[in-house]
Amino acid sequence: MIRYVARRLVYMLAALFIIVSVTFFISKALPGNPFSNPKLSPQIREQLFEKYGLDEPLYVQYAKYMANVAQGDLGNSYYFEGRSVSQLILQRLPVSAFIGIQAVIFGLVIGMVLGIVAALWHNTVWDTLAVVVAILGVSVPTFVLAPMLQYWLGLKLGWFPIAFFESWIYSVLPSLTLSVFVISTVARFMRTEMLEVMGQDYITLAKAKGISGLGVIVKHVLRNAMIPLVTVLAPLTIYIIVGSLVVEQIFAVPGIGEQFVQSVFVNDYAMILGTTIFFSVLFILALFIQDIMYGIIDPRIRVAGAKE
């Protein structure tokens, strides 16, 4: 197990190293730098000069940049004068995290209920409903769903505010939009796993031993069917990140995604690259946690990896 974790850790760091290196060389290849930007005052220009040593050879700059990133310093924003990228990201993080986590929790609960109901009442209306939701959920993208919800629940019915972020009620539509994909993924997964587990011999055995229907389902079927749900973790993380770009823009939520899209439009390279690194770290961490958890749950995966 320790070998397995160590291997995963090395890959994680290698991927991070490559991402940061690539972003560094891209930022060097781009036209313009903090010095040529007329928006910056001379003091900040001087400050940047000292901080990054841009007059030094490229490899020294590269080493310094890597050291800075390792300490969480992603440079200064070109657009928001004199503010650091990390600071801007941290400031926006809570809103995005709240909407994302709320969507995941809601999606997990509804998705699991839907999946379980579909599996227990296999080949009934519930089952069909779950399958339809699963197909729609992966086929209708957030950027179609968000305006639709905005139009029907926001404008026509007037239940929820359609933009900005002032209190909890403002988070309903963004979270709902994001959760549809979560619901469909989890429901599809849960249904398949439940059906598979229910066909296993040990379930027949449990029933034969006289355990009540509910007991079998809660103690044996559910527990075993939920294990592979771990593999959804990394795809869900990436989905929530990608989704937040769309959803925050449409609902004018002041989160990281909205800020990122804006920085793309004003060509704030430092911000774009910094946020890119931040997103990559999130994704790679999720992937790492998923692999470790899967390794704990299913020993075959570690063994297969160690054999090489």
Add this chain to the structure above:
Amino acid sequence: METRYRELDPSLFESADIDAYEGERIAGPPVGFWRDAWIRLKKNRGALVSLAVLVLVFAVAFVIGPLISSHSPYAQDLSQRYLGPTSKFWFGTDKFGRDMWTRVWAGTRVSLYIGLLAALMDIFVGVVYGAVSGFLGGRVDDVLQRGIEILNGIPYLVVAILAMIVFDPGIITISIAIGLTGWTYMARIVRGRMLQLKDQEFTLASRSLGASGFRLVWKHLIPNSLGLIVINLMFTIPAAIFAEAFLSFIGLGIQVPEASLGSLISDGAAELRFHPYLLWLPSLVFCLLMICFNLFGDGLRDALDPKMRK
């Protein structure tokens, strides 16, 4: 229990004398793998309808759509702004008076082109990479697999955005971004299949008859993996179409005046309040495309690999 058993009269039963050789008789002509799959696919109504709709969308986007409309997707006419769907402009006009019918189909062409490109990358990079890695094994496999693991750690979105910053946003840049990242899953699947197949008897037989490595892969291993490759292709395509639409939606993809379904949806969402048709029509076409690809992919998977059926 006893009594009920005795009530049964033996004369009710008749012995079924089946010739032992009867079981060996072949009932029908042998059915090949692809024919068998087609028979299974034909039973799946959802998949067939999806296939038909996809063919129709292809036809309308490339041939019928532009042919039956005299409008250009780019010509602006400020006197004809925001016309709802009419007999002259079937899908209405946008804020510059451009015809939405031709714009929607121009956007669909972009989506289909991206899907096709992703499929080609999957075949020419993913399958080749996976085949080389799985067939050669050993040191080569190790190095190639480490490469994939690192590539997989980088989200496609990041690659796409970095590509957009370095090159000018546009269809070529999107193609590069999708081409760089999309094929890794296919490579993994094909590698796994190669590992499984290369130790089987038919491979050994061919090898002992003197077949070269290339011939082994090309004549035996790839054809035996074809079902899996086709299934995987059908899931790569909608994923790539989605990626392009997403990038265009946030403004990193296709640039004006070109149209993509993603950018049309983005423009439509901005005018949702007063001109909702600008959002509904491209959204409808896009969702239709995605649903059909997903349903057809599901159907194809069930048909080609019944064991994987879920």
